[in-house]
Amino acid sequence: MGTKSVGLRRFQSVTAVGLGMVAGVFAAVAAQRNTLDAINRRLERLEEQAGHQQRANLAMQQRQHWELLSKAMDNPELTEVLDIFAVPVTVQKRRQYLFANALYTNLLSYHRVGNLTKEEFYKHARAMFQNPIVREYWYATRHLRASLKGTEEAEIGQMIDELLLQLDEADTDEWWVVGEPPTHE
Known part of the structure; x- marks a missing residue:
């Protein structure tokens, strides 16, 4: 009976260690996922800002084009x-x-x-x-x-x-x- 308890305790210890490792993996994956989500949100903001900048650049170019054409037409x-x-x-x-x-x-x-x-x-x-x-x-x-x-x-x-x-x-x-x-x- 003593062998059963030692075997059972070892099994429980191994199971606890295994569950701890699995919990640790899940926690690491969750933290990594949060980091990736934050990076994705930052990239989306940067892309949006780049889009605004591109539209502003196009508007400026359009203004310059019109000014040059106006001078030529006059x-x-x-x-x-x-x-x-x-x-x-x-x-x-x-x-x-x-x-x-x-x-x-x-x-x-x-x-x-x-x-x-x-x-x-x-x-x-x-x-x-x-x-x-x-x-x-x-x-x-x-x-x-x-x-x-x-x-x-x-x-x-x-x-x-x-x-x-x-x-x-x-x-x-x-x-x-x-x-x-x-x-x-």
């Missing part, structure tokens, strides 16, 4: 610096193209900072490109967009090209129903 000598169009244009047409560029860039920036979904961007662009001068500008700058392969801007430019093709081929005067806006971001 001064024919500066307008000549921006003669980047595929066909020769008059000073008046160049100024109109620069304003069309400003409108398009504004719409694109509005999308990039998250104020418009791609679907909303498409619908606004569909309305904007009803203007023949905006379309002329688009066609006159096609060669510039050709170098943007693989970028978001190239993808959006292709979307506009397809939209304009659909608008040109449409059998309806109801331009607002032409084309299929993208439904995913």
Whole structure:
């Protein structure tokens, strides 16, 4: 009987040690999980701050773009610096193209900072490109967009090209129903 009690005590000791080790492992895993959760929360905050900074940078760039275009549109000598169009244009047409560029860039920036979904961007662009001068500008700058392969801007430019093709081929005067806006971001 003495052997049974020693064996039982050893078993209980081994079991207690085993349970203690398991409890220790669980405590370590829980502490590690809390640390990982804290790190994840910190990373999310940093990503959010980076997103805010990126939007602020885009807004600043948009402001600078507009200021430069405004100066060029106000001064024919500066307008000549921006003669980047595929066909020769008059000073008046160049100024109109620069304003069309400003409108398009504004719409694109509005999308990039998250104020418009791609679907909303498409619908606004569909309305904007009803203007023949905006379309002329688009066609006159096609060669510039050709170098943007693989970028978001190239993808959006292709979307506009397809939209304009659909608008040109449409059998309806109801331009607002032409084309299929993208439904995913």
